[in-house]
Amino acid sequence: MSVIDQIILLQDVDNKLFEINKLLGDLPKQVQELTDQEEFTKNSLSEKEEKLKVTTVDMHSSETLIATTQEKVDGLKDKLIDGSISNNKEYDAMMETIDYEKNIIFEKENELLVLMETKETLSKEIDEDKAALDGIIEELNTKKEALNKKVEDVSEEKNALTKEHDGIVVDIDKDTLDKYTQIYEARSGVACSEILDSNCEGCGGYIPPQVVNEALAKSIVYCGTCSRFLHKSEN
């Protein structure tokens, strides 16, 4: 195989390697994103469960307070009729205390209502989250498995291409190879250009007839404008 044909082959292999490295770079990120998503769902669920516990405790406190305050009110009401009140002043004071305690009950009952609503909402959300989480985890695991398999396959392909790259470069002299590497990097992976009519396909620059003939003879020639390796097929 002529050196120019090897250079063309090398560019093809190197471009595939470039794409694979890009893909390999992105796959672990995708796996990480899925793992984060699973973690987030689990955390959100345990936060809701914790909130539900607190709400239940608060409800219990409110219920207890309502019950004890109600007992207090009942006791005070008994005193109103059991003859232990001797004058209007005491009666007024007693009524005031009863009103005060009744107001506490009223406020606590309102709080309790809000807590009950919160509990109902949380319980519903937790049930939904739990039902969803199993599905999410299964989906994530399937995706992760597929991604890991892809990483494996791509790594295999990368190894094969690297071998191919190494196999090609041993046959190319150092100066030509250095030139190729320079142009490959400078021209973003397009180091070779075909001559179309009398022009470089890569940059459109004019290629003199002598250079066209040399390219046809498979000699190493470069575009005078963009410095790419030139090649031309017979027809």
Ligand SMILES: [Zn+2]
């Ligand atoms: Zn050119």
